[in-house]
Amino acid sequence: QVQLQESGPGLVKPSGTLSLTCAVSGGSISSSYWWSWVRQPPGKGLEWIGEISHSGSTNYNPSLKSRVTISVDKSKNHFSLRLTPVTAADTAVYYCARGQLRDLDYWGQGTLVTVSS
Amino acid sequence: QSALTQPASVSGSPGQSITISCTGTSSDFGGYNYVSWYQQHPGKAPKLMIYDVSNRPSGVSIRFSGSKSGNTASLTISGLQAEDEADYYCISYASTWGVFGTGTKVTVL
Numbered sequence: 001q002v003q004l005q006e007s008g009p010g011l012v013k014p015s016g017t018l019s020l021t022c023a024v025s026g027g028s029i030s031s032s033y034w035w036s037w038v039r040q041p042p043g044k045g046l047e048w049i050g051e052i053s054h055s056g057s058t059n060y061n062p063s064l065k066s067r068v069t070i071s072v073d074k075s076k077n078h079f080s081l082r083l084t085p086v087t088a089a090d091t092a093v094y095y096c097a098r099g100q101l102r103d104l105d106y107w108g109q110g111t112l113v114t115v116s117s
Numbered sequence: 118q119s120a121l122t123q124p125a126s127v128s129g130s131p132g133q134s135i136t137i138s139c140t141g142t143s144s145d146f147g148g149y150n151y152v153s154w155y156q157q158h159p160g161k162a163p164k165l166m167i168y169d170v171s172n173r174p175s176g177v178s179i180r181f182s183g184s185k186s187g188n189t190a191s192l193t194i195s196g197l198q199a200e201d202e203a204d205y206y207c208i209s210y211a212s213t214w215g216v217f218g219t220g221t222k223v224t225v226l
Contacts, residue, residue, distance in 0.1 A: 045120070045217060045218075045219055045220040046157075046163065046206050046217045046220070048208070048214075048215045048216060048217060059212075059213045059214060061214065062214065095162055095163070097162075100210060100215070101153070101208050101215035102151035102153050102168055102169065102210040102215070103153065103165060103168045103169075103174075104155075105165055105174065107163060107164075108162065109162060110162055
């Protein structure tokens with residue numbers, strides 16, 4: 001059974017950098033899957049952030065593209081999200097998931113990141 | 118890309134059928150765009166219910182079905198049950214970008 005777990009700071013200062021990691025267990029991140037990030041501001045809807053393939057190809061939400069980087073670390077079997085600079089509007093629950101937006105089949109439980117001074 | 122448009126809420130009594138619409142533009146639903154639907158219960162991660170317009174992942178009830186006509190996709194829940202009360206989101210995905218719908222809260226009366 002594949003499991004995903006997000007980790008990272010729960011509080012980030014405005015203009016700072018949001019960095020999250022998604023640890024994958026029960027499967028290899030090097031397998032032929034894409035890996036994705038989705039976020040949800042408190043009380044609001046879902047927003048696609050972007051995705052990365054097992055070979056490192058990436059696709060990003062155009063509205064976030066200038067601030068986002070998604071990367072894979074095969075040695076640690078995890079992938080990461082970096083968003084900078086952040087504002088209060090980036091406060092959200094961040095989810096990692098396996099697949100592309102059309103077929104995200106395994107999800108992490110989500111982690112709340114608050115942007116505040 | 119703007120979010121796809123969904124009704125804010127839909128309700129029905131147990132046993133009834135309801136349909137949730139998802140409206141976009143020709144660039145959202147034309148060509149090789151994929152349409153999927155996710156269910157999200159409060160405080161939980163979303164769950165894939167329908168992918169590629171009308172396909173159900175293994176384990177998803179046959180009460181859930183999807184369709185698409187022109188620039189509108191639809192999710193139908195038949196035989197509504199209390200456990201179906203949740204938020205539902207459509208998505209359009211076109212290989213290099215994707216967008217969620219605005220979300221629909223389904224209430225079982």
